[in-house]
Amino acid sequence: MDWSKTLLHEHELSHEQGSGTRVISHGAAVREALELALSRDNRVFVMGQGVDDPLGMFGITADLHKKYGSDRVFDTPLSEAALTGVSIGAALAGMRPVYMHNRPDFLYCAMDQIVNHASKWCYMFGGHAPVPMVMWAAIGRGWGGAAQHTQAPHGMFMHVPGLRLVMPSSPSDAKGLLIASISDGNPVLIIEHRWLFKQTGPVPEGLYAVPLGKGIIRRSGKDVTVVAISQMVPEALRAAEQLQTSGIEIEVIDPRTLRPLDEDLILESVGRTGRLVVADVGWKTAGAGAEIAAMVAEKGFELLKAPVGRIGSADVPTPAGYTLEAGFYPSKDDVVRHCQKLMGG
């Protein structure tokens, strides 16, 4: 499989439907990416807790082992540290592992192998041994999941040089970004969001990659740039609809990759609007949103007409109770409020 021949699309697809492309679910799109990789490249294998069980990792991997063999799609013991190291070793020996986790909370069990090993291996050895591996996880939310089953740890991982970090928000991007991640040749962490699995969207058939490091404008607007991450992308788009009725036009940017970040796209947008709000799903303090805000304040200071606004979850562990969740999670209302304030409302 010559990954360099993968067709690259700069998708202008929005969340609107009816563009002529068939519509499938987010999970089905991720599954397509895995099937394309498994069928074209013998080096690719998929492992993770329950990937071959009837639930099949949100339906994504269900029965893949029957088609591609249980030596290429297999269940793993609850040994996240060891299996992450196994991914590294297999990658060094020429394979392309995809290690899927039910939740990113379990990535913490593998921090040493992710941060001390995978991210550093290529650099520590002067480029002689790159590590082509993908780790995939889906953020949980709701129904009393509580503190340890709902974390959005991308802020911590964005801090680590040598690790690519991808957060898709649409089905078409979920497919294209997974293809790009498998072919990238470096350690890539993909953090999805379970609430996004509810959505359907237009997804091109066949093989295509969404390039890493390239964001996309989901909705154009002249008044405020809203950089939204993961599940805050649909929230920001809902906010855009509401703000439009009061005459405020926001531009919603989906960075898609957090590291490397598409700084040019964001700065170019702020250059037109002069205002920035970052809407993140993770904790506000020292999160991914903080980095984006700092980057714009540093490189686009003269473009700004107003202070940068940051939206994130409350800086506490996630509470279980649903009345408390309301005080924890950001939503379109926060985006609306921030943008109205920036526009003098």
Added chain:
Amino acid sequence: MTRPISFDKCAAGIPPSTLRSLYQTMLRIRRVEVRIGERYKEDEMHTPIHLCIGQEAISAGVCAHLRRDDYLFSNHRGHGHYLAKGGGLKEMIAELYNRETGCSRGRGGSMHLIDTSVSIPGTSSIVAGSVPIGTGAALAAVMQKTDKVSVVFLGDAATEEGVVQESIAFAMLKKLPVIYVCENNSYAVCSPLSNRQATNDIYRRFEGLSVSGHLVDGNNVTEVYCVAKEAIEKARSGGGPSFMECRTYRMTDHHGGTSGVEVGYRTQAEVDEWAGKCPVSNFERFLVERSILSAGDIAEYKSVIDREVAEAFEFARSSPLPDANDVGKYLYA
């Protein structure tokens, strides 16, 4: 006259040429390590060094059975493993001198050696860090339908890290061709084994996982050779993983070239006792007494090795240093 180490039993089945080769491998490691320790005082190698003086028999005895395409993973005390596998000496010394010509282009230092031409994909300085990685290389070997094996060197303290239990359990589950070679020198920096483990039978630590555990005199190169042969052949023929506990002693401190006695965590008497069990000098005497090696052979080996070592240091010291402006290179493929 009783000798501290008895080689007869295991040496019986080993051809003389192999016995000489084992000696040469150990001698080369020894003379390289001693020279590094000596020149370290010049403060030109800006990297922590963890010498394996006293532990050479384990590298030599295990690596004698490895093919070029078999994987070897190692740790911070990795010079001996690297050399025994065939890693480039010039590139290793250049790496200690932080040069662009070092095996890791000056980005890794002593604790991060690599030589992919002999299937050493790297080393980790996080204790037990490379254990699951070496296990993964074995998984790849099986997936690719080869008969390659993966050898992972770890220390006694590494067995205390949970990831080792996880790795061995996974290797048993998938019947992977991996051999875990534990060099038990009974110290973790200054901490003795008795502070850290309830029992001192590391080879039995993973019995519950049903992995074959072997206790080996790590200073007896012929015993290491024989046990490693069995373990490697077992792995190569699909028999799954093995665990070897090789008891040994590092003659130098955790890092640097002194004995560690001045630090205060071990006694001169203990160091002297182990010096009497030196794997190199004891084996040399055995080979000479059996007329497998002559004084002339020894002198010739030393001469060849010392010239090679001198050339390696010369190469390193005359190599360019990396440019500060290139600090951002090699982060990604």
